[in-house]
Amino acid sequence: MRRQALGAISAAVALTLPWVAVIGATDILPWLATATGFEYRAPALLRSLSTLWTVFVTGLAVLGSAFLLAWAAETAEKDVPQAFAIAVLAVLAVAPEYAVDALYAWNAGVFAGTERGIEAGNLAVANMTGANRILIGIGWAGVALFTIYRRGSSTDPSVEKRDGRLSDVVVLDREIGLEVVFLLIATLWAFLVPLNGGIDIFDMLFLVGLYVCYIAVILRGEVEPDMDHVGVPAYLQRLSKPARIATVFVLFAYSGVMIFTAVEPFAHGLESLGESVGIPSFFMIQWIAPLASEAPELIVVVYLVNKARSTAGFNALISSKLNQWTLLIGTLVVVHSIALGQYGVLAFDFKQSAEIWLTAAQSFFAVSLLLRFEISVGEAVVLLSLFLSQVFLEFVIIRELATLPVSSTDLLLIYSGIYVVLGTALFVSRRRAFGRLVRRTAGTVGDAMSTGGEHPHSADD
Numbered sequence: 001m002r003r004q005a006l007g008a009i010s011a012a013v014a015l016t017l018p019w020v021a022v023i024g025a026t027d028i029l030p031w032l033a034t035a036t037g038f039e040y041r042a043p044a045l046l047r048s049l050s051t052l053w054t055v056f057v058t059g060l061a062v063l064g065s066a067f068l069l070a071w072a073a074e075t076a077e078k079d080v081p082q083a084f085a086i087a088v089l090a091v092l093a094v095a096p097e098y099a100v101d102a103l104y105a106w107n108a109g110v111f112a113g114t115e116r117g118i119e120a121g122n123l124a125v126a127n128m129t130g131a132n133r134i135l136i137g138i139g140w141a142g143v144a145l146f147t148i149y150r151r152g153s154s155t156d157p158s159v160e161k162r163d164g165r166l167s168d169v170v171v172l173d174r175e176i177g178l179e180v181v182f183l184l185i186a187t188l189w190a191f192l193v194p195l196n197g198g199i200d201i202f203d204m205l206f207l208v209g210l211y212v213c214y215i216a217v218i219l220r221g222e223v224e225p226d227m228d229h230v231g232v233p234a235y236l237q238r239l240s241k242p243a244r245i246a247t248v249f250v251l252f253a254y255s256g257v258m259i260f261t262a263v264e265p266f267a268h269g270l271e272s273l274g275e276s277v278g279i280p281s282f283f284m285i286q287w288i289a290p291l292a293s294e295a296p297e298l299i300v301v302v303y304l305v306n307k308a309r310s311t312a313g314f315n316a317l318i319s320s321k322l323n324q325w326t327l328l329i330g331t332l333v334v335v336h337s338i339a340l341g342q343y344g345v346l347a348f349d350f351k352q353s354a355e356i357w358l359t360a361a362q363s364f365f366a367v368s369l370l371l372r373f374e375i376s377v378g379e380a381v382v383l384l385s386l387f388l389s390q391v392f393l394e395f396v397i398i399r400e401l402a403t404l405p406v407s408s409t410d411l412l413l414i415y416s417g418i419y420v421v422l423g424t425a426l427f428v429s430r431r432r433a434f435g436r437l438v439r440r441t442a443g444t445v446g447d448a449m450s451t452g453g454e455h456p457h458s459a460d461d
Helices: 002-036 051-076 082-093 095-110 115-149 174-190 201-220 231-236 241-276 281-306 310-340 350-369 377-399 408-429 431-449
Strands: 169-171 374-376
Touching: 002 051, 002 231, 002 241, 051 231, 051 241, 095 115, 095 241, 095 281, 095 310, 115 169, 115 281, 115 310, 115 350, 115 377, 174 201, 174 310, 174 350, 174 431, 201 310, 201 431, 231 241, 241 281, 281 310, 281 350, 281 377, 310 350, 350 377, 350 408, 374 377, 377 408, 408 431
Parallel strands: none
Antiparallel strands: 169 374
């Protein structure tokens, strides 16, 4: 285990080293030379780094840093109070996406009233919606298919073989019902966000408040204090306490610096690349940037699933979606207002309103799939196909590769309608399962919030 853990940490750090070399040669060494009176000139290769290589190098840095953050957060659970560990993990789960989103929300405030400020607000929404749709369209669907069709799935208790084509299912942990209900509430609120002209203080209060309520329920309910970690966190937790704490702080600090310094050139580089080939900035920021930040989480989930820990993997994906759909959206207006110097709504155009509606509709459909705490091969294929076809058709429209009878915005609204119709049909056909889920969640919340201890659950449980 020691060799594997150290190898994984070394690989993650190695991903960040090209960017360390760039900032060291172009920023740190020149500053030191000026401070000490020496003459220094950065190598021409680094000073003239192309946009493509800048995106590549900074993207690797964000990728490696995301791994380091995740391992540090899991390792820290051994030494910090559970409330603190959960809060930190919740923030770190969306940290890479939030870094890019926060950058554009900040620029929207700094350049408020200008074309650049309006564009920044649109890009903030584009990155947020892209990250959320990737998590479900590729994450939920892809991991479900991998769980069922991987080698060794026959020994995984979460995989059930059923008669019929595409009927095999992944059975989820019923304890995730709390997250499913809270995600549904956040999803229904998201449909209303564009109606106020942008993300405003009411969105922040509701969505962040919803997540705080969720955390309060988790903390006061029955939560397993000792998680069964694997890989790097398992190895680091075996270190002596002083060494373990020092390692966690070093990983937090190093990865935080990497993300802080890499995210701006990464995002701006993507804009430039998109413009150079005729692709709008928001399309690059919506799909390419989130892939880098979502990749570590998806890789870790695939690792867990491959070790027959499918339940833990899906719980992580669903919890991450809840984090992104509440904290990520709700705090953007805070960053925007700080940059603006006063309270201000993070505004966006109608195209981005349609993006939010489509993201909410996809989330609504995805929740409907989980009402019976299982997802079949057929359902996963539908989820994946809808996601990929929408992205492909939008790309065709943007690049004018073919003539379609609808605009890009119309396409978003059409797919929103498809998701809502499918989701509504499933909610109706699975209304009894939904009723049991609501009653179970209400019992969990009641138990957590009561001062007199636990209450018995309904027989429907």
